[in-house]
Amino acid sequence: MKKERIVLVASAKKGYGKQIIERQLAAMKKESASIQEKFAKVCGTR
């Protein structure tokens, strides 16, 4: 049977995945805070 050509593309050490998740979470929090601030301005609660 012909052997399939499979290569390692990339790898990550422990902690890299966590960094990405935390970066995404921080971006979402920032965006969420900005949206809330805009809502507050429009609703006149700030």
Place this chain on the structure above:
Amino acid sequence: MKVLFLKRVLCLLNWDSVKTCLEYVKDSDMLILFIDTKAGSMISSEGKSVTHLEFLTAHEEGKKVLVYVNRQVVDEFFKLKNKLDEVNDLYFNNYRQFVNVVDTFETTYISDSYVLVLLYDLYQKGYYLNSFELGIDLDDQIKQHLSSIMKKSLRYLSIEKDIQRAMYHFSIYRDFYENSLRLVELIRNGKIVDARLLLSRLQNQMDRIVVEKKSKYQNEKITVLNPATAITLYSMESDEMVLVEYSGDVTAENIPLDNRDSYVVITATNPEYEEALFYNYDKNLFYFLFKVNTYVFCVHYPNDGEIIKEEYHDFVFNAILESKGYRYCFFLKKLMEG
């Protein structure tokens, strides 16, 4: 915009005609309510007047409601306000009793005591009671109100995209809450309770991934990975990777640890690899692997496009790590690691 002005006399009233009235309210964008000395026809089965039911419908539907009350009526209402508060305190959970007691109030101008009940409800729900004088044109006052509503609407329109974004965030949180609970119930003390179900639920979250090359000024689409077609789960034993379970379209079996060509073995045995990505050129298929304790999960992502050039491989890896599916993989890792 549909605006419903309530000022009419219903001579023949049956439930169907009331329902029609309420449908009109639901179909309107705004309700403008004029209240004089009478509260409108009563619906005995509901214990409320039609006008009151229409107002309640608008309120529950979140419609904009503008209220105009004859000045003498509103003055009399505020004179009796404290008395109404006392009766309400006594009968706050008995509406009909409240109405009966209010009916005994002596009024000089208001001819129908139910007007007090209606106004009290409007007041309690936070509606401002604008007053009007009979014989004086209300046009300017209404125009002013509509103008201020228009200004507010324009402010909301300016944040329309933010509202959509907030809804998107909301859907992410809701889905994550629901789906993470579905994973939690399958892990007990760091052990998998039902591996097949776990893999199947995990696979459902491994959606399509758009791989982009992000530069300072633009995003260039490189390729798209189709939703995962399979996930396999191995456990490292003394001399082999034991196939614990699989989900989806795949044939898999145990792999001896001395098989150094196996991407599962390579990932399992290299302490530097927490996550790894392999590319099968012949099948145009990516294998994304991640480790938890002695387990190795392998997700199969078919590439929907031409063979990926080597220079773009890192973009694929990062796109997977930034995908929704990986959030569940990460959550699962944390769950199993304890």
